[in-house]
Amino acid sequence: MSEGTMQRAADRDQSDQRDRRVKRRHRILVSAAAVPVMLVAAGCSSDSGSDDGAGKSAASESSTSASPSPTVQAAVFKSLPEPCSALAKKTLTELVPKAKSGKEGTSDDVATRGSCSWSSLDNNGVKGSQFRWLNVSLLRFDSDVTRGAGDKLAREYYEKQIEDAQSVPDAKNVKSEPVTGAGDEATAVRYDLKKKEGSFKQQTVVARVENVVVTVDYNGAGLAGEKTPSADTLTKLAQKATKEAVAAVTKTNGTGAGGSATSSPSASKSPSKSASKAPSASPSPSQSATKKS
Template identity: 45%
Template sequence: MHHNARRTAVRTLVCAAVPMLLVAGCSGGSGEDDSPKPSPSASTSSAPPSPAPVKFTTLPDPCKTLSKKTVRDVVPEAKETGKNLGSKDTDGYGTCLWSGLDGYQYRALTVSLRRFDSDVTLGSGSERAAEYAGQQVAAISQEKGNKKVKDTPVDGIGDQATSVAFETEKKNGKKSEDYREQRIVALTGNVVVTVDYEGAGFETAGTPSAKDIREGAEKAAKDAVKSIG
């Protein structure tokens, strides 16, 4: 006890000898926490991440994606207006169908548009669109009944495009007809354009050539991609 009393007395004398501004530093334990306080910015939680901006926020009417000349060239005898297959989400998805029979030569064309928004958990709109485009290409080879499937890259259509050629057989009443088909999947920004074009020769008419079907599909795909903006 004697030594403790001496230490307290010495401490009191030292504190009395320094300027008043330093007296607080001599306190023997006021109970206050002298540790640094975090700045307001450090204590505030960071704002949640925002979705990445997308290139396209709307879609055109799918039945207005092709010029009248393209419709006449690719689907003879078809109604130029096409048939809108409908969608409740017109800014996210849309499909239009043109079909025509010129003599015994049958042609059908569909243009499908699919737009993706960015999502912080699923990825940017362009990333999601690229994933969907890959699925559209793969779906052809996964479909039973599709024969001689061959896919190749196509230049000059959107940011990137893939063309898939194949053949299939469809029943027409009691008869079966051979169809030659082409799918082109084009990616432009956060939008995927899928063009499906098919042709068949009924009765004594021959099956259209692979070249004609491919060129018709590519012509329609170029129109459709251009219409996106």
């Protein structure tokens, strides 16, 4: 091989090597240039994800804090009168003339529930006797977010009391009528009940004033041959007692009869334990007839 040929071959080799180096440097530069782009892209992606998570968290917290807490209208009445003092002495003399004092029922919370009963026996010897029995029951309901407003709970109980009075076993001549002037709503239920002691005339008057239910049970009988008392007279007396008891409730809470409270009380945090239970049942006419003073 001539010297010129060898030179040209060497030149070609160098040229090829130079081209290969140029191409290799180009690839390196391209790769190096691509790395920052990838890093920048990755950084942007990471930052975006972090911001999105923080945004979601903030939005969640904002949504949670914006949710309103459950509320319920506050109960108007917060206390009850002393049940044995709910009626005037004059009224008691009319309804139970021979009663010496009232017997207060047991209660685990006197601000929520209470009752008092009186028994009267006018003994006329061989001419017979007139028997009377009176019971006043008071039940107050607090407002609670899970159970509802106090007046709503009282209305439900009011309706249940009327149903119970209308469905007494063996009751005859059952009659119901609305009563005016006794709170927000009131109903009188009367019926006849014949027992071995005699024929009883039973009156049950149920009244609701705001979140309190007043139940008056009043019965009378002529015993040992004495004449049976007038149902109309007994009903009027029972209604009178109910109106007085309702007035006592409103007065105890600083309001006028059937009026609204002078100051808006705060809602109770939790329902009263006593209010969630029905009060003890009043003695039946047959039971009350056996109670003689």
